[in-house]
Amino acid sequence: MVHRGELIPAYLDGELVGEEKQWLEEHLAVCARCGDELSALHEVGLLLSEAPLFSPQPGFTARVMARLAQKEARRRLTRVAPALVAVSLLLTFLALLSVVGLLTPWWSTLAAPATLIELGFDLLLRFMQTGTTLAQTCSFLLGATLGALPPGLLLPYSFLMLGLMMVWARLVIRAPLPQNN
Amino acid sequence: MPFDEAHGREGERGWVREALAGDQEAFARLVENYQAAVYNLAYRMLGNAGDAEDAAQETFLRAYSRLRSYDPARKFSSWLLAIAAHHCIDRLRRRRSTISLEDIPLGRQFSTDRDPEREIERQEEREEIRRLLERLPPDYRLVVILYYWNDLSCRQIGEVMGLGEGAVKSRLHRARRMLAQGLREERESASQRSNMAMGEAP
Structure with a gap:
């Protein structure tokens, strides 16, 4: 059985009809507790329906639009970030090439092409050579760095590098994660 | 600018369309129209003006980035209020683990009452x-x-x-x-x- 008090909100909304309504009204006439509840509910309804709608401080729209513009600018930066990374990698790569002295043979191949097939073959060969030399250089540099470090410093050093990379990533790629609702 | 019922849903739909096409002015009009509804919801949910302002701003930012997922057959206000409601409940959930509502002072509310x-x-x-x-x-x-x-x-x-x-x-x-x-x-x-x-x- 439903407790009669539970019907009071529906009664206040005028949702009770016929028998149920009569049943509750009879009960309200004799039960002081439910009578109290009815008046308290009535009061709550009044309090809430008279409460004003709070408005934000003036200039709200401008503040939202300013934040929006900021976000958009950051989004645009995020979009060009991969290109920036690619360009900087390419520049480093070229710098490395010129340091190792590998750029010259490339130029000479391109400057005096024989036949097209020969050129392609030559380029492929050069490419493989360059790759091998670069890999050797990298491994040499890495080995030299790691060898020069005392073994105790190896771990802190890697952490430092990792930390720097994370800071860099945080600064450049500040993309807000897509939020699903 | 209060919400103009005559302009009503047609105008509203137009604004959404224009905002989707990249018209910031149109989106600003949507913000202007619904700021009180969203802000009040945030205020009553969160209990203070500072959080309410922030949550209301966040609601509109989210609405902007999700505008594409808005279904014009629905009422715009229902869609917007749903975003606001989810955001506020999220905030409350996060807040519960840090500070209780009682510790946050009630923000001063703008009032025109001179008495x-x-x-x-x-x-x-x-x-x-x-x-x-x-x-x-x-x-x-x-x-x-x-x-x-x-x-x-x-x-x-x-x-x-x-x-x-x-x-x-x-x-x-x-x-x-x-x-x-x-x-x-x-x-x-x-x-x-x-x-x-x-x-x-x-």
Whole structure:
């Protein structure tokens, strides 16, 4: 059985009809507790329906639009970030090439092409050579760095590098994660 | 600029379309129109002006980035209020683990009322409503706010919250009974305080 008090909100909304309504009204006439509840509910309804709608401080729209513009600018930066990374990698790569002295043979191949097939073959060969030399250089540099470090410093050093990379990533790629609702 | 019913849903749909096409002006108009509805919801949910401002701004930013997912067959306000409601409930969930609502001072509310006595009275009433709402669990609070301040029907509230009309109705009834209970307790402790004050007086 439903407790009669539970019907009071529906009664206040005028949702009770016929028998149920009569049943509750009879009960309200004799039960002081439910009578109290009815008046308290009535009061709550009044309090809430008279409460004003709070408005934000003036200039709200401008503040939202300013934040929006900021976000958009950051989004645009995020979009060009991969290109920036690619360009900087390419520049480093070229710098490395010129340091190792590998750029010259490339130029000479391109400057005096024989036949097209020969050129392609030559380029492929050069490419493989360059790759091998670069890999050797990298491994040499890495080995030299790691060898020069005392073994105790190896771990802190890697952490430092990792930390720097994370800071860099945080600064450049500040993309807000897509939020699903 | 108050919401113009005649301009109504057609204008609103136009604004959404224009905003989607990249027209910031159109989106600004949407913000202007719905700022009070969203801000009030955030204020009543979160209980202070600072959080309300931030949550309301965040709601519009999210709405902007999700504008593509808005279905024009739905009411724009329901869609927007759903975003606001989810965001506020999220915030409350995160907040619960850090600070309680009582520790946050009530933000000063902008008021045009010049009469200081009336202003104090209003302030007290505001505080009372805030304390009462605070007694409710967040989803009950949300139902009450949408019903009383956003003037949504139980069916519309159901749309916002992803609930059936019956579930909303029963929540609303239960929430109101909890509020009534709270009001009685407030009144009792207030009268006790005043009794004690009178007892202490020589």
